[in-house]
């Protein structure tokens with residue numbers, strides 16, 4: 215009697231699956247940390263890192279002293295390459311954010327021999343206020359451009375298109391440098407293509423994400439032709455990105471200039487983003503090399519191709535694959551592929567039933583473990599994360615939504631998903647035939663593919679696991695059953711699916727936060743579903759399930775022991791001092807969930823829950839002040855407010871006033887106590903487009919960042935005369951810890967300022983006293 219099962223072949227099949235899963239990560243990016251680039255025409259990581267270290271010693275947010283140092287440094291570095299450098303100083307506004315500042319972009323041009331349209335290299339040199347060192351975000355991009363340009367200029371200079379370098383300013387404040395360039399610089403509107411370098415963490419692969427107003431066809435085809443060594447990107451990210459309101463410098467180029475562009479951004483180790491931990495030492499060198507690996511091939515390709523029309527109306531499904539690069543096919547194939555695969559699947563089922571190889575009863579029974587595993591794992595991930603937030607309340611203070619031990623949690627939920635899957639299938643794999651069990655997961659994949667064809671075409675490459683599943687089913691049904699090598703064939707057929715999907719299991723929670731581990735669980739179960747023929751062949755399923763559970767428990771223990779804070783993983787905390795100059799009241803406020811050794815000196819033992827003022831300063835994730843306490847009144851000079859005009863003309867009220875900080879503050883926010891609709895809003899002679907809020911809004915209507923001493927903010931606004939106008943300003947300076955009026959015990963070395971919120975700041979609140987009487991008298995006159 216021929217043997218149909220060999221434990222060795224099953225083991226090899228399993229090892230092949232594990233090795234392929236490992237390779238799916240390994241192949242994404244360069245892994246050789248140390249290398250010497252001997253030729254001067256190559257990109258030198260060492261040379262780039264020398265610049266990086268120099269410009270990331272201090273926070274360098276727009277308006278800070280070190281910001282000026284970084285600007286001068288970069289200007290000189292470009293001039294040393296023989297380029298003529300322009301500093302474009304321009305008031306710029308962001309209509310969506312209601313933000314404005316005087317941005318100072320660093321701009322240079324390398325002329326081409328016969329330019330179609332210029333290629334723009336873009337990254338921003340400002341760091342996030344007030345504590346980030348901005349090494350990854352985005353000094354890494356800036357020095358990559360600097361070193362790429364150096365290598366490029368070392369080559370025989372024979373490219374066709376002009377290359378413009380724009381090291382933009384004030385990206386963190388509202389993409390303001392990009393706005394200054396696109397809307398106010400003579401070169402801004404005529405760009406052929408932008409290559410933008412960004413970071414939202416300090417590790418992981420660098421993803422390509424394109425921005426276009428049309429379809430991606432030409433951009434993807436040309437990008438693929440450029441042959442970058444480690445392209446990473448897929449149309450699922452592209453489709454999701456298009457649906458979300460996104461904000462990078464490229465958004466300004468696309469919206470205001472109809473310019474196409476590629477973003478290259480790494481998003482791993484998100485917890486470092488916008489903090490003092492975004493430092494030279496913590497930036498992953500392999501990540502940096504990956505980001506840089508895109509640049510020279512793309513510059514060389516696009517500097518020599520026709521950039522006058524990269525627009526297209528069609529979209530492509532695309533994904534990266536080792537040794538192939540970017541594979542793609544049209545969106546228009548997605549629905550036909552889904553229909554054909556569904557049809558083939560039905561055909562196989564019919565033949566299977568006809569030939570009595572499939573049992574209808576067993577097939578239906580096969581849905582029980584699959585649906586059970588799907589719901590079991592997703593619920594485990596969902597409630598598991600909620601549970602973790604309860605036992606570790608300190609996680610609420612990490613506003614990124616990704617904790618320092620986050621990777622352990624992903625591993626834990628994936629391991630538990632495997633254990634839960636095997637538990638649900640334990641008896642069914644013994645009781646039912648595997649071909650019958652395979653019908654349920656493939657049916658779910660068919661439904662997913664059909665839904666994708668209508669709602670998320672960018673995920674069209676989900677047809678690959680579906681076709682693999684169908685192929686495995688067909689082989690199992692129709693190829694002779696006594697072939698002992700079958701499990702190995704199955705594993706080999708699963709390779710493309712594993713390479714494409716295993717990285718997605720990690721990418722979703724890394725990109726969207728640990729609350730998204732449910733997606734990891736879902737993908738894990740979907741993959742295990744089509745791997746059932748291999749799983750079925752394994753003689754050691756029971757210990758395997760226990761091993762998966764054990765790995766999950768070990769991951770949990772690892773995470774638990776690393777859930778605290780230390781020098782490597784610092785505790786974020788926050789404090790602000792607010793003085794209401796009208797009411798002569800002052801408060802300490804903190805965004806933390808509980809007070810600690812640092813904040814207790816302000817909040818005392820019995821702080822009051824909630825905020826002292828509902829209009830105070832919005833933060834990135836709408837984080838509210840959690841605790842406050844009354845503070846001593848200190849002697850600060852309130853900002854000077856000068857009303858120039860407040861009059862009514864026709865149906866409109868026109869108000870013109872000026873604000874000047876008397877203590878060199880960093881930011882002035884204009885707050886409206888009532889919802890108002892601005893008909894016209896002019897900030898230092900630059901009009902906010904379509905007024906900033908199309909609907910009535912209360913709260914912050916402008917955040918203006920001051921960049922020089924004695925700078926005057928000049929504001930003109932027009933509203934309907936019917937509106938109630940009650941304005942006040944919040945003037946913030948980031949010098950709380952160094953201000954001589956306070957005697958503050960500094961943070962312990964395992965702490966750091968919390969990002970995304972106003973922090974370590976002195977805030978003065980002042981009402982703007984408009985000529986209310988005059989205005990209402992005029993109001994009477996005009997209505998009578």
Ligand SMILES: [Zn+2]
Nearest residue numbers: 351352412413
């Ligand atoms: Zn950035």
